[in-house]
Amino acid sequence: MIRIKELFYPYIMIWLSRALLLLSSFMIIREDCAQEDCIKGTCNIEQTCEKESERETMSASKPSSAVMLYEPLSFLKPFNQEERSFTVAGHLIHIHQMWQELGVAAVVWDAAIVLTEYLERQVSAGRLVMKDKKIIELGAGTGLVSMASAILGGNTTSTDREDTLQILKKNIEANLEDDLSSFRDLLTVQKLDWGENLDVFQEPFDLILGADIIYIEETFEKLLATIRHLSTRATRLLLSCRIRYDRDLRFLEMLRQFYEVKKVHKDRQRGIDIYRATLL
Numbered sequence: 517m518i519r520i521k522e523l524f525y526p527y528i529m530i531w532l533s534r535a536l537l538l539l540s541s542f543m544i545i546r547e548d549c550a551q552e553d554c555i556k557g558t559c560n561i562e563q564t565c566e567k568e569s570e571r572e573t574m575s576a577s578k579p580s581s582a583v584m585l586y587e588p589l590s591f592l593k594p595f596n597q598e599e600r601s602f603t604v605a606g607h608l609i610h611i612h613q614m615w616q617e618l619g620v621a622a623v624v625w626d627a628a629i630v631l632t633e634y635l636e637r638q639v640s641a642g643r644l645v646m647k648d649k650k651i652i653e654l655g656a657g658t659g660l661v662s663m664a665s666a667i668l669g670g671n672t673t674s675t676d677r678e679d680t681l682q683i684l685k686k687n688i689e690a691n692l693e694d695d696l697s698s699f700r701d702l703l704t705v706q707k708l709d710w711g712e713n714l715d716v717f718q719e720p721f722d723l724i725l726g727a728d729i730i731y732i733e734e735t736f737e738k739l740l741a742t743i744r745h746l747s748t749r750a751t752r753l754l755l756s757c758r759i760r761y762d763r764d765l766r767f768l769e770m771l772r773q774f775y776e777v778k779k780v781h782k783d784r785q786r787g788i789d790i791y792r793a794t795l796l
């Protein structure tokens with residue numbers, strides 16, 4: 517009997533480890549799918565792309581899906597926090613996140629943090645003037661970048677889709693009633709579904725901001741049409757991107773048909789690049 521047990525022991529262990537592996541990858545796919553609720557069914561938003569072409573953005577420090585297999589929940593931790601706080605030019609911004617309820621639009625993405633830091637640095641170094649400029653943020657999510665833009669002096673319109681306005685308004689209102697009360701006149705929230713009712717926005721903007729808004733290929737045409745509608749030759753576009761798939765790069769190619777596009781900042785650790793674009 518013991519002999520038979522010993523004989524089967526290695527096979528039992530192999531099957532057990534296979535079952536565990538299968539179970540953990542199933543858990544990851546489920547987490548990613550939850551995260552992707554508003555990305556129309558495509559999974560693995562954080563998954564590393566396979567091709568490295570034009571992709572220094574995917575630095576070695578960026579977690580790959582293989583790493584996630586062993587630490588499946590580590591990258592979700594900040595998303596699960598209900599409250600996050602950021603300081604911009606000495607002003608505290610509190611962000612309420614609703615990951616479980618509202619998904620991707622209701623959490624602060626690294627691209628927003630990197631863009632916020634970039635704007636603050638550029639303004640304080642005198643390389644960028646935001647004061648009294650007309651600024652619009654597309655796909656603002658929880659509103660971190662928009663609030664930073666107002667703190668840095670920009671007359672800022674924070675926009676997103678109808679179903680995301682709830683969390684955007686909630687966050688901006690809460691901050692305006694608190695530490696950011698002096699910026700009330702500089703910040704408005706408006707619905708903007710890319711490509712829809714663009715006539716509402718008549719005047720061109722000096723600066724268009726976008727953090728992590730290149731991720732649904734079906735929206736690329738409409739996003740481009742929106743950017744073109746909002747800009748003139750004097751407009752500058754700053755896009756903070758985590759390029760996850762080759763298809764994301766296609767948006768930059770589309771943009772290059774009309775704009776001069778330059779990578780102006782790279783955050784290797786967080787795998788985020790900032791692109792600046794001006795009309796050709």
Ligand SMILES: C[S@@+](CC[C@H](N)C(=O)[O-])C[C@H]1O[C@@H](n2cnc3c(N)ncnc32)[C@H](O)[C@@H]1O
Pocket residue numbers: 620621622623624625626627628629654655656657658659676677680708709710726727728729732735
């Ligand atoms: C990954 S989230 C980024 C949110 C925020 N910018 C950040 O970085 O924390 C993408 C944002 O794009 C918005 N978005 C997606 N498709 C959109 C569309 N067709 N029109 C307007 N906004 C859209 C989502 O609602 C969401 O707020």
